[in-house]
Amino acid sequence: MLDPTASTDVFRVRGGEPLRGTVRLSGAKNSALKLMAASLLCDGELSLSCVPRIADVPVMADVLRGLGVSVDLDLHAGTCRLRPGKISWHAPADAVSRIRASLSCLGPLVGRVRRARLALPGGDRIGARGIDLHLRGLQAMGATVTELDGEVEVFAGELHGAYLTLDFPSVGATENLLMAAVVAEGESIIDNVAREPEIQDLCRMLVAMGAKIGGIGSPTLEIEGVERLGSTSWETCPDRIEAGTYAMAAAATGGDVVIERVRPSDLTLPLIKLRAAGVAVEEGADSLRVKAGDLEAVDVVTLPYPGFPTDLQPQLMVLLTQALGTSRCTENVFESRFSFVTELRRMGADIEIDGHHALIRGPVRLAGATLTALDVRAGAAAALAGLVASGETVVRDVHHVDRGYADFVQRLASLGADIERAPLESLDG
Ligand code: EPZ
Numbered sequence: 001m002l003d004p005t006a007s008t009d010v011f012r013v014r015g016g017e018p019l020r021g022t023v024r025l026s027g028a029k030n031s032a033l034k035l036m037a038a039s040l041l042c043d044g045e046l047s048l049s050c051v052p053r054i055a056d057v058p059v060m061a062d063v064l065r066g067l068g069v070s071v072d073l074d075l076h077a078g079t080c081r082l083r084p085g086k087i088s089w090h091a092p093a094d095a096v097s098r099i100r101a102s103l104s105c106l107g108p109l110v111g112r113v114r115r116a117r118l119a120l121p122g123g124d125r126i127g128a129r130g131i132d133l134h135l136r137g138l139q140a141m142g143a144t145v146t147e148l149d150g151e152v153e154v155f156a157g158e159l160h161g162a163y164l165t166l167d168f169p170s171v172g173a174t175e176n177l178l179m180a181a182v183v184a185e186g187e188s189i190i191d192n193v194a195r196e197p198e199i200q201d202l203c204r205m206l207v208a209m210g211a212k213i214g215g216i217g218s219p220t221l222e223i224e225g226v227e228r229l230g231s232t233s234w235e236t237c238p239d240r241i242e243a244g245t246y247a248m249a250a251a252a253t254g255g256d257v258v259i260e261r262v263r264p265s266d267l268t269l270p271l272i273k274l275r276a277a278g279v280a281v282e283e284g285a286d287s288l289r290v291k292a293g294d295l296e297a298v299d300v301v302t303l304p305y306p307g308f309p310t311d312l313q314p315q316l317m318v319l320l321t322q323a324l325g326t327s328r329c330t331e332n333v334f335e336s337r338f339s340f341v342t343e344l345r346r347m348g349a350d351i352e353i354d355g356h357h358a359l360i361r362g363p364v365r366l367a368g369a370t371l372t373a374l375d376v377r378a379g380a381a382a383a384l385a386g387l388v389a390s391g392e393t394v395v396r397d398v399h400h401v402d403r404g405y406a407d408f409v410q411r412l413a414s415l416g417a418d419i420e421r422a423p424l425e426s427l428d429g
Contacts, residue, residue, distance in 0.1 A: 010427065011395040011409065013386030014418040015368065018292070019255035021415045023246055025262055026052035026406045027078065027236025030311075031198035033060050033101040034175050035205055035236060039069055039082035040108035041183060042209060044231030048080040051236055053406040055399065056099050063102045066092035067109070089115040096121045099403075103131065107176030110138060110154050111183040117153040125374050127334035133173035137164050141177075141184055161186035161225055169194040169219070169304040175202060182211040184225040191220045196305040197266045201237040208232040240266035241311045241377070242405060243288065247271075248315040249384050249412070250290040251279040252322055257415055259288045269308045273300055273316070277323055297325030297362065302333050314340040314381035320360040321349045322388060327360045340378040343371045347389055368393040376404035383408070387417055394427060 027050035039046040053075045061071040068088050072081040095102040096119040109116035135145045143156035174194040181188035203216040209232045212224035243262040250257035264283040276298045282289040302310040310333040320327040331337045341351050347366040352359040368391030373379025379401035386393030409421045
């Protein structure tokens with residue numbers, strides 16, 4: 001059983017091997033978890049496929065069971081069947097603390113039973129991560145919001161459509177407001193929404209369940225509320241962040257990798273930046289071939305989709321330590337997402353932070369060190385840095401990586417990486 005809190009294992013990585021071969025990817029973490037939450041709106045059964053074998057999925061299943069959904073999850077087959085029963089509006093206390101994505105139960109709960117009570121999600125290593133946009137949007141739809149004892153309670157005697165403009169195209173707020181609006185009275189127009197492929201996946205699944213949504217993929221969603229949503233079967237979209245991670249790993253190690261089950265159009269900006277850095281990228285209908293070249297410095301700014309994804313920033317940072325020249329990376333989405341730089345500096349990286357800009361000078365020879373996986377993406381990037389470095393790198397707290405990457409060690413090893421998962425005690429021997 002994958003447990004996101006177990007941190008006894010480490011990765012032991014010996015660098016220097018270029019990655020070669022083919023890797024086939026899973027469904028997207030940041031879609032699957034929301035598709036599961038949308039089951040709260042279903043008047044029948046929701047059957048999901050290509051559900052990734054990551055630690056957050058069984059936790060989300062537990063959260064939904066606690067809310068009255070029967071969940072039949074088969075991680076090996078990548079399937080999940082969800083059938084809501086009597087819905088409870090009070091989420092299990094530890095739910096949100098275990099995974100932030102359980103916050104995406106807020107909108108569907110308010111939509112379905114006009115009420116929801118969840119623990120307030122605190123911030124984490126990458127930022128304060130407020131939920132004011134979620135709550136303000138629900139208030140505009142007629143809900144009242146009360147915060148007490150570290151929890152937020154939302155109640156809507158009547159839930160009606162509204163015209164909303166988000167201050168920022170927040171992924172989480174878009175998902176919650178969308179999932180409330182699809183069963184609210186009347187029409188909603190939500191402007192400046194997030195357009196990520198995972199949002200589009202959710203929209204399309206809701207339409208397959210009977211929702212009326214226009215403007216999918218555009219900055220404005222137009223939603224006509226319906227009485228109820230029905231059953232459907234849905235295949236989770238490919239994980240573009242997982243794909244981007246393997247692409248960066250191939251390029252940083254001087255390798256040649258084919259990535260299967262990916263939609264290249266989901267990665268337009270990252271592929272533009274990889275090519276600008278001297279990497280050869282061939283696009284297939286649902287595959288990518290990434291072949292390393294002489295790496296050159298590039299400048300990148302992270303932005304909401306279709307901008308460069310913040311979830312590929314730490315991995316890109318590793319690649320840019322190997323590029324000739326000075327690259328500038330600007331983080332615009334999460335205010336504390338440069339904490340990974342401290343880890344990279346342990347290995348000899350030459351990175352200067354100036355507010356939300358990082359100047360990365362390269363190429364430098366990274367030396368193996370003991371690193372800590374600070375979060376899902378920084379953890380994956382720490383392993384990538386180990387693949388590039390001389391000597392051995394040990395990555396601790398790898399439970400963070402388990403939360404977002406299926407079979408990470410096995411897949412890298414299948415590409416020729418010298419990496420293993422070992423118990424913490426193995427370091428004593
Ligand atoms: C989702 O987080 C993803 N998580 C994140 O992936 C991803 O980095 C992020 O979107 C941006 O793409 C999941 O889908 C589970 P936001 P979310 O709401 O929804 C501020 C990973 O590694 N904001 O778009 O929390 C917020 O503080 C994770 O897989 C408010 O201020 O992201 C942040 O600075 C990490 N008030 C920014 O907006 C609000 O009400 C973006 O947040 C909402 C957001």
